[in-house]
Amino acid sequence: MKIKALSYLGVLILFALALVGCSSDDASGEDGSKVTLTFGTHQSGIPRTGIIQEMAKDFEKETGIGIEFQIVPDAQWRDLIKAKLASGEAPDIFNVDVDPLSMPANVRPKENAMDLSEEEFAGRMSDQILPSVSHEGKVYGVSYAPTKIWYVYYNKKIFNDLGIKPPTNYEEFKSISQKILDSGVTPFWMAPSSNWYQTLALFETGPNYEKLNPGIYEKLNNNEMKVADMDRMKTVLEQLKEFADLGYFGENFLSNTVEAGIDAFGKGEAAMFVRVPGTETEVSDAYPEMKDNMGFFVMPWGDNQTIGINPGGSAAMFGNKNSEHKEEILEFFRWMTKHENLQRVFDGGEGNLTICWPEIESKLTPEYLEYEEAHEKGTVMQAAVKYIDPQFMDVGKDISGMFAGSLTPEEVLENIDKRRAEQAKVLNDSAWEE
C-alpha cells in the first residue's frame, strides 16, 4: 500500500515537473523573462572565427536575450532552409545566400521575412547590397557581405624564376602554364570535387560576354536567346577542357578540393589558384614564407580583362516573420548593426577586405585599388542573369563531366538552358511561356 502511494506521488511530481518545464518555455518573452532566439545558418554563413557567436554572448549579457545557433553544413543548408520555411519551422533568424535575382524565390520574403525597411540601419547598408536583400522596394535582410571579386592569385617567386608575367589573354595564359608545367609545378589549381569552383571561370567572366555583345544579359533574361548561342561561353568551356587535357590542372585533378588548394598553393606545388581578396592573409597565416609572395590578376578565360563584381552572393540574415519574438529579433539586428559592432564583425572576421557598410573603412591595399581603377568592371553573370545562380553546383558537375569526357562543351551549355527553362516554368516566368 505504501509503495503504491509512493508511486502515485512520484508520478505526480514528474507530471508537475513536466508542466513547469513546459510552462517556463511558453512564458518566456511574454512576461519579460528570458527569450532565446534561434539562429539558423550554414557554416560559411557566419565567420569561422566565431566572432558572431562571441558577440551574441555579449548581446545576451546586455539585453538578456539569448541566441541559440543552429549551424548546418553548407551543402545541406540551402535545402534545409527551404523545407523549414515551407513547413513553418524556420528559426527566428535565418541566413540565406542572396543575390538580387534569386532572393525572392529562395526566401519568399513576403511570406517569411520581417520587413526591415523602417529600421535606421537599413539606410546605412551600401547601395550595392540593397538589391540583394530587398524585394519590391522593401528591405528584408541584413548582410555583412563584401563585394565579391574572384582573382587568379599567383606565386610571384615561381613567376620571377621562370621569367613570366601575369597573362592578359588566353594564349598568354596557356603559354605561361606550359612553362610552369615544364618546371615541374602544377600550373593551376582546379578543384572539381567541390563542384562550384570550376563554375567560376564560366560565370565570373560574364561581363566580358556582355562587353562583346552588349545587351546579352537582358536578352537572356527575356528568353530572347539561349546560353547555348553564346560563342564566347563555349570558348571558355573549350579552354577549360584544353587546360585539363594539357595537364595544366595537374594529373588526376578531378578529386581535388578547394580546401586543399590553400595547401598546394602555400607549399608552391601549384602556381596559381582562384580566390577572393584577403587570400594573402589566409595563405600567409598557414605558410609564412608566402608573405609578400602573392600577386593577382583577372581571370583571362575567353580573353577576359574585365573584373567581375558580385554585389551579393553571400549570406544575409532575415528575421522570421512568423516568429513569436519579433521585437527581440529587431533588437538583435539593431545591436549587431551598431557602428562599433559592425567594426567588430569586420575586424574579427576571416580576412575580408571589404564589408557592405560604407561607414566601415575598407582594408583594400593600394595595389587592389589601383588594379580596380585600371580595369573595367561589370556584374557577374549569376548576379545579373536569371536562373544561373541556383544551378551553380549543377554546372560544376557538368563541367567535371566535361573534364572526364562524358559531356561536350555544347552539352554543358544545353544543360544550363534546360535547367533555366525548368526553373522559369516553376516560377511561372512569362518570358518562358510558349
Place this chain on the structure above:
Amino acid sequence: MKLKKLYPWYFSSGAIILYMLFIVIPALVGIYYSFTDWNSYSSVKNFIGLENYKEIFVGDEVYLKYIKNTFVFTIFTSIAKTVLGLFIAILLVSGVKAAGFHRMVIFSPQVLSFLIVGLVFKSLLDPNYGFLNNTLHALGLDFLAKSWLGSLTWAMPSVMAVDTWKGMGYIMVLFVAGLLAVPKDYYEAAEIDGAGFFQKLFRITLPLLMPTITIATVLNITYGMRVFDIIYVLTNGGPGYATDVINTAVYSAFAKGYWGMGSALSSVLFVIMAIVSVFIIRIMTRNEVER
C-alpha cells in the same frame, strides 16, 4: 464466435494504426505529390497528372541514366556480396582457426557509418596522396594506379567495391547461420557415398541454403536500389553523372526544391523495387528444398 474472430484485431489495432499513420499514409501522400508540381518556390500545389513521370521516362534522358546506374550498382554489388559472403562463410564453418575472430573482423565494417567509410575510402583512393596509389607506385606497379573516383571508367567500380567491402560481412553472417543449420548427417552420408567438396557444395549446401540465399539476394537488391550515402560521400554522383543513381537524383530534386519531381522519382524507385523483389522471390523460392 464473432468475438473470437474480432479478438486478434483488438490486439493488432494499435500497431495497424501506427503503421497506417507513419508508413502507409505518408507513402500514399508522397505518391499523390508525385502528380503535382509542388516546389519550394510557391505554396500552391497544382495537379499535373503524369507530367513528372513523362519527364523521367521520355523527357530528359539523364533520368534513364540514373535508373541504369541503379541497376548496374544493384546487380554487381548483390552478386559480389552474395558470392563473397558465401565463400567466406564456407571457409569460416570449415574449421578455420579463430573463426569467431575472423567473423568479427569481416563483419565489423557493417557497424561503421557510411559517412566514416566514405571519408576513409575517399582518402585511401585519392589518386595523388592516397594509400592505394602510393602502394602501387612503391611496388613499381604504376600502370595500375588510377584516378579511382575521378574517372568515368573506374568511379562506379570503385564505389561498388567499397560498398561490397562494407556489406559482405552481414551477408556472411546470414550464411554462417544458414550453414550451421544444415544437418551434418547429409554430409556424412555423402562422404560415405564418396562425394567430393564440389559435389557436397552443389548437391547439399547450396540447395539447403536456398532460403538464406533468397533472403540475402532480396536484402542486397533492396539495399542496392536504395543506395545513396556511400555514393554521396565518395563521388556525389560524379564525375559528371557517372555514379548518379535514382536516390541521388531524388536528393538533388528535393535540394532544388522540386518536391513533386522528387516524389515522382521516389515513387518510380518504389515500384521498381516492388516488381524486382516479387520477381526475385518468385524465381528463387521455386528452387528451395525442404530440409
